[in-house]
Amino acid sequence: MLDISLAALAAQVFTGLVLGMLFVLLAIGLSLIFGLMTVVNFSHGALYMLGAYFGFTLLALTGSFSVALVLAPLLVGTLGLLIERFLIRRLYGRSPDDPLLLTFGLSLVIVETVRLIWGKIGLTLDPPRALAGAVNLGFTYFPTYRLFVIAITALALVGLWLFLEKTNVGLVIRAGSRDPLMVRALGFDVGRIWFLVFGIGTGLAGLAGILAGPMRGAYADMGVTIIIESFVVVVVGGMGSLAGAVVSGLLIGQVVSLTTFFAPKLTEIVVFITMAIILLLRPSGLFGEAGLAE
Amino acid sequence: MHRRTFLTSATAAAATLAFPGVLRAQNPVRIGMPLPLTGPFAALAKDMQQGAVLAADELNGKSGILGRKVEVLFRDDQLKPQVGAQRTQELIEKEQCQFIVGGLAAHVQMAINEQTKKAKVLYVSTSQSDEISAKPDTSPITFHEALNPTITSRTVGKWVMENLGKKWWIVYADYAWGKQNNAVLTEINKKMGGTILGSTPYPLGSAEFSAHLPKIQAAKPEVLMSVTPGADNIAFLKQVGSFGMRSQMKVAQPLLWIAYLKEGGAELYDGIYGGINWYWELQDSIPTAKKFVEASMKKFNMPPGDYGAYSYSGVLEVARGSELAKSTDAAKVADALRKSPQYDHFKGKQWWRACDNKSFQDMWIVKGRGPAQVKGEWGLAEIVAKVPANEELDRTCAEKGLA
Numbered sequence: 001m002l003d004i005s006l007a008a009l010a011a012q013v014f015t016g017l018v019l020g021m022l023f024v025l026l027a028i029g030l031s032l033i034f035g036l037m038t039v040v041n042f043s044h045g046a047l048y049m050l051g052a053y054f055g056f057t058l059l060a061l062t063g064s065f066s067v068a069l070v071l072a073p074l075l076v077g078t079l080g081l082l083i084e085r086f087l088i089r090r091l092y093g094r095s096p097d098d099p100l101l102l103t104f105g106l107s108l109v110i111v112e113t114v115r116l117i118w119g120k121i122g123l124t125l126d127p128p129r130a131l132a133g134a135v136n137l138g139f140t141y142f143p144t145y146r147l148f149v150i151a152i153t154a155l156a157l158v159g160l161w162l163f164l165e166k167t168n169v170g171l172v173i174r175a176g177s178r179d180p181l182m183v184r185a186l187g188f189d190v191g192r193i194w195f196l197v198f199g200i201g202t203g204l205a206g207l208a209g210i211l212a213g214p215m216r217g218a219y220a221d222m223g224v225t226i227i228i229e230s231f232v233v234v235v236v237g238g239m240g241s242l243a244g245a246v247v248s249g250l251l252i253g254q255v256v257s258l259t260t261f262f263a264p265k266l267t268e269i270v271v272f273i274t275m276a277i278i279l280l281l282r283p284s285g286l287f288g289e290a291g292l293a294e
Numbered sequence: 295m296h297r298r299t300f301l302t303s304a305t306a307a308a309a310t311l312a313f314p315g316v317l318r319a320q321n322p323v324r325i326g327m328p329l330p331l332t333g334p335f336a337a338l339a340k341d342m343q344q345g346a347v348l349a350a351d352e353l354n355g356k357s358g359i360l361g362r363k364v365e366v367l368f369r370d371d372q373l374k375p376q377v378g379a380q381r382t383q384e385l386i387e388k389e390q391c392q393f394i395v396g397g398l399a400a401h402v403q404m405a406i407n408e409q410t411k412k413a414k415v416l417y418v419s420t421s422q423s424d425e426i427s428a429k430p431d432t433s434p435i436t437f438h439e440a441l442n443p444t445i446t447s448r449t450v451g452k453w454v455m456e457n458l459g460k461k462w463w464i465v466y467a468d469y470a471w472g473k474q475n476n477a478v479l480t481e482i483n484k485k486m487g488g489t490i491l492g493s494t495p496y497p498l499g500s501a502e503f504s505a506h507l508p509k510i511q512a513a514k515p516e517v518l519m520s521v522t523p524g525a526d527n528i529a530f531l532k533q534v535g536s537f538g539m540r541s542q543m544k545v546a547q548p549l550l551w552i553a554y555l556k557e558g559g560a561e562l563y564d565g566i567y568g569g570i571n572w573y574w575e576l577q578d579s580i581p582t583a584k585k586f587v588e589a590s591m592k593k594f595n596m597p598p599g600d601y602g603a604y605s606y607s608g609v610l611e612v613a614r615g616s617e618l619a620k621s622t623d624a625a626k627v628a629d630a631l632r633k634s635p636q637y638d639h640f641k642g643k644q645w646w647r648a649c650d651n652k653s654f655q656d657m658w659i660v661k662g663r664g665p666a667q668v669k670g671e672w673g674l675a676e677i678v679a680k681v682p683a684n685e686e687l688d689r690t691c692a693e694k695g696l697a
Contacts, residue, residue: 005512007512008508008509008511008512011508011511011512012505012508012509015504015505015507015508016505018504019502019504019505115332120331120332120336120340121336121337121340121557122334122336122337122525122528122557124528124532124557124558124559124562127536132536133536133538134536134537134538140508140511140512141511141537141538141539142537143504143533143536143537143538144536145536146504146536215501215502215504215529215532215533215536216501216502216529217501217525217528217529217532219334219501219525220332221332221333222501256505257504257505260505260506261505261508261509264494264495264496264506265468265495267496267497267505268497
């Protein structure tokens with residue numbers, strides 16, 4: 001058996017941080033959409049995948065990773081806006097199962113369309129040259145690109161936080177997630193807020209997709225596993241809670257990473273064990289308010 | 295429905311079931327091919343599809359099989375055993391396929407084999423698997439064209455011990471093929487006095503390996519044994535590279551696949567060692583390889599890959615057996631193949647071992663060339679060693695429970 005050195009453990013924690021960051025980006029979009037619209041967006045994984053594919057094509061067209069990194073999430077977000085406007089909007093006021101079925105079907109359509117356009121074989125995305133190597137952190141070598149992912153995600157989260165806390169639109173969004181009826185009574189068009197929120201949430205999924213591309217490659221069913229893990233993150237954090245999505249995303253990232261270190265056989269199942277334990281202790285999740293999901 | 299119409303159609307249906315040969319005699323010979331056309335093995339499945347098309351074209355350019363046209367039908371098994379079983383059943387019952395060739399992932403191939411055994415249809419497996427030619431899975435009408443983990447891992451393992459280093463870490467996909475390779479690699483390493491510093495399973499189809507890597511890096515193995523098939527291979531090598539481990543240790547694999555070398559690129563595979571059943575540059579020394587490469591360049595504008603070669607050969611063997619037996623009956627074709635076991639479709643002499651229907655064949659060890667040395671678009675690897683076909687590299691039929 002191997003000695004567990006502190007350095008190896010520290011490296012493991014860093015690795016888990018990157019995994020967690022992707023969970024956070026996906027879960028925060030899911031949670032935002034659910035909290036405000038009580039829509040469980042099953043197409044989130046497919047949109048994450050689209051982020052990587054758009055990124056690939058934009059990179060091929062422009063030759064610039066930064067351009068792709070900005071445009072791919074915007075494109076995915078725009079697609080999200082169209083999905084809300086033309087599909088989901090028709091289902092408001094109906095049972096929450098209806099949008100769930102719709103978005104599930106939509107995810108199948110998106111995956112097959114991607115296979116038709118880009119082919120059945122996966123694509124390889126290269127990180128920009130400047131980020132290709134590894135950095136010596138003192139205790140370990142760590143991929144430069146992964147540090148970049150941590151930085152970009154942190155930046156996006158701070159931006160989102162400032163938007164929600166410091167702007168008027170953000171204020172209305174937060175109010176809308178607490179009590180949509182009251183917000184409407186005060187004269188705000190809740191429909192427009194939902195539209196915007198769906199765009200932001202799906203755009204974040206697109207960002208996660210293009211960030212994941214250079215690490216994992218792009219392939220049509222890349223969203224299938226991660227979307228389930230992201231739902232777990234949302235449930236663990238508390239449905240609809242943004243702080244919960246961040247904390248639980250980072251937590252699940254560490255749980256996965258450390259389990260891989262100590263007991264690789266359990267990696268696949270540990271996410272669900274964590275969820276079961278947390279739900280036993282706190283039935284509405286870490287930061288959840290009771291009754292929101294009903 | 296009228297009682298009379300019902301009776302007529304029921305009788306007709308019963309007759310079809312009882313004498314399928316009568317109907318089939320007017321029809322082409324159909325070969326069914328379940329493959330993982332979508333998912334992490336898509337690139338290999340495409341290669342296999344092309345190999346089978348080339349074989350069918352070649353046969354139809356002559357007199358087909360027994361004067362009948364040859365059709366190959368492809369179905370997506372989605373890398374799932376239950377889907378593979380269902381597609382196979384449809385190919386046999388609905389599409390009236392006389393033969394099944396193919397299967398790529400070992401666990402799906404076992405499910406295909408269950409169906410062909412039940413329907414008494416001859417099956418040529420092109421998947422790397424130890425079980426398929428051993429009890430209880432094998433049968434008199436189950437043939438195995440591909441290499442298997444025992445042969446490849448013994449061969450590559452021995453070569454790596456002698457040439458690259460004795461302290462290993464193994465990372466393997468946690469399913470039939472991966473586990474078999476891990477077991478054989480561990481065995482040969484121990485037998486030759488090496489050390490296994492660690493052995494890590496991961497779920498097949500995973501694209502995230504980073505959590506495994508710091509531990510391996512800290513353990514400082516001389517050789518990292520990568521048992522990561524399909525698209526996993528690219529993700530794994532990329533992440534190993536991004537952690538700066540490529541300069542710290544050698545990387546070797548029981549198998550390398552040209553389709554993934556092409557997809558991942560020369561830089562990614564620079565200096566990676568691996569076993570291979572066939573590589574198109576063998577055309578320089580093997581006449582049948584040259585013919586095969588030329589046909590593929592003409593039709594697809596690319597040389598065939600290693601797995602395309604398996605399916606090409608598998609289809610041609612089914613045809614050779616049918617001609618020898620003058621029948622497409624599974625038992626007769628199987629007997630004919632065992633009676634005249636030698637063939638050479640693409641890589642020099644191969645033969646079926648009578649006791650387990652396993653094909654024995656040469657294999658090679660190759661190394662990724664790297665961007666500066668690449669020859670043309672497809673010259674991505676160079677051959678570093680040839681390992682001649684040898685029945686002793688596999689388990690004996692007694693060890694497989696077949697004596």
